[in-house]
C-alpha cells in the first residue's frame with residue numbers, strides 16, 4: 001500500500017469519473033476601495049450583474065462565483081475553501097490559489113489577520129476546521145498532520161522552515177509523484193502549533209530581505225498541509241495534500257518602471273504565472289498534454305492539480321479606476 005498521496009481514493013490510475021471532470025473552480029473577489037483611493041478620487045469601476053458575473057467597461061466576465069467587497073472572510077472561506085477541505089479529509093489532493101496584482105487582497109484572502117476570529121483568512125480557518133473534524137472523529141482513526149512552508153522566488157524553492165535550504169529541487173518518487181526533496185516537514189497536533197509554524201516561516205521570510213512588501217509581491221508563498229489517516233481496525237489509509245498558494249503580484253512590468261535585476265524578476269514572475277495559466281487552461285480543456293514542467297511551481301503542484309485533485313483559484317481585484325487595466329488583465333486570466 002502506498003501512502004505517497006494518491007490523487008484521491010480512486011488513485012491516480014483509477015478509472016476516470018465523469019463527475020470529477022471539472023474540478024477547477026474560479027472565484028472572483030473584489031476588495032473595497034481603500035482610503036487612499038477614495039481620497040485620490042478613484043472611482044469604483046466594477047459592476048455585479050449577477051452572483052457569478054462581473055462587468056468592467058461594458059464587458060462581462062462569468063466565474064463560478066463573484067464575491068463583492070462587503071463579503072465577510074467567513075463567507076469567502078465557505079465558498080472558496082470549505083468544500084476542498086472536506087475532500088482533502090476524504091483523501092483527495094487540492095490547491096487553493098490567490099491571484100491578482102499587488103494590493104488586490106491576496107494575502108488578506110489567504111491569511112487575513114491570523115488569530116482574529118473575524119478577519120482571519122482561509123488558511124487559519126482551514127486549520128481550525130481540520131482539527132475540529134479530527135477531534136470529532138471515530139477513535140479508530142489515527143491522524144498524522146504535517147506542514148511545510150515554501151517560497152518560490154526567481155524559480156527557486158526556498159524552505160521557509162529552514163533558511164539553509166535555499167534551492168530545493170522537485171523529484172519524483174517511485175510512483176512518479178513529484179515532491180520537494182529535502183523539504184522540512186513539521187508534525188503538528190493543534191491549530192496553535194500550525195500558527196506557530198506559520199509565524200516562524202514568515203519571520204524567516206523576512207531574513208535577508210530589505211523591503212518585505214516588495215519581496216512578497218515578487219515571490220509565491222506556498223503552505224502545504226498533509227493529512228494522513230489510518231483506521232487502526234481496518235488498516236485503511238487515506239492521504240490528502242492541500243497546497244495554499246499566495247501568488248506573486250500579477251502586475252505588468254511597465255507599471256513599476258523596472259530595470260536590470262528588477263526587470264529579470266518581473267519577467268520571471270510573468271513567466272511562472274503564465275506557466276500556471278497554461279497548466280490550468282490545459283486541465284480545464286481536458287488536454288492530454290499538460291505543461292507542468294514549465295515552472296517549479298506547477299511541477300511542485302502537479303499531483304494536486306488536475307486528475308482527481310480539487311483546485312480553486314481566487315482571483316483578487318481592485319475596484320479602483322486607477323487599477324482598471326490590471327483588473328481587466330486579472331479578469332481575463334481568471335476566464336481562461
Ligand code: ADP
Pocket residue numbers: 030031032034069100101102103104105106107108109217316
Ligand atoms: P496583496 O496580498 O494582494 O498584495 P493585501 O491582501 O495585502 O494585498 O491587501 C492590501 C491591503 O488591502 C491590506 O491592507 C488589506 O488588509 C486590505 N484589504 C484587502 N482586501 C480587503 C477586503 N476584502 N476588505 C478589507 N480590506 C482589504
Ligand code: MG
Pocket residue numbers: 103106107108216217246
Ligand atoms: Mg500579499
